[in-house]
Amino acid sequence: MLTQAWSPIGGITFYRDSGHTSTLQDPVIGGIAARHGRTPAQVMLRWHLQQGRSAIPKSTDPRRIAENLDILGFELTGNELAEIDGLDTGRRGGPEPTDIRLAAFGRPVPEA
């Protein structure tokens, strides 16, 4: 089974009034990024990739789109993966997967 990451670089942590701390500002992720000479977004995307998740970040900025694709030239260690795993608060940013129902989330597509 392929798991898909929603908000793969933590968009949900800084959109709207989420009340979260932005993952882009997280000191653990920032420290790992500094060690590899990468950005926090690249570290989070590499973490997904190495753990086998599908991750499609959203960006409207061509420079950040290129940055988000450039994650093949470095590798996180097992300890670094575990450090990021350890940041899990158990708090869900999006809806519960079991709540995703056509009745609640379905939208008409006039062109279809």
Ligand SMILES: NC(=O)c1ccc[n+]([C@@H]2O[C@H](COP(=O)([O-])OP(=O)(O)OC[C@H]3O[C@@H](n4cnc5c(N)ncnc54)[C@H](OP(=O)(O)O)[C@@H]3O)[C@@H](O)[C@H]2O)c1
């Ligand atoms: N949020 C959900 O609950 C949810 C649910 C289902 C599906 N999805 C889908 O998942 C995809 C992404 O989710 P998302 O938009 O919530 O969050 P995301 O991809 O984790 O974060 C997007 C945010 O990060 C910024 N960003 C992108 N690359 C960056 C970088 N390298 N450095 C710093 N900031 C960067 C973007 O701003 P700029 O555009 O200005 O770069 C945008 O504000 C979308 O296609 C969405 O439709 C989301």
